[in-house]
Amino acid sequence: MDSKSLRAAQAPLKQKYRDDPQATLGVDRAVPVGIQSIAVHFEIDGDLDDAERERLVASTERYCVVLATLRDSPALNVEILHSTGGA
16 A cells, blocks of 8 residues: 555644744844754544554655755745836
8 A cells, every 4th residue: 555545534733843032032142043943743543554654654754845845955045136216
């Protein structure tokens, strides 16, 4: 059975992240800005054995766009565009 044929009644994901608001608020320049850690918890409700649950999680990890983006940071380019004036 491949992951496309797995049936789960529900499989909500819950995530938790850790950051330090002192950085965002500019209170402490030594504290890094941004999320320091992210934890994702799967709550799979369905008639699946342990191996099927693991395959479902593996498929989610493989095809989740947000997770893939966070795991393998994309190239980032910041540009300053100059206005030609006028509105």
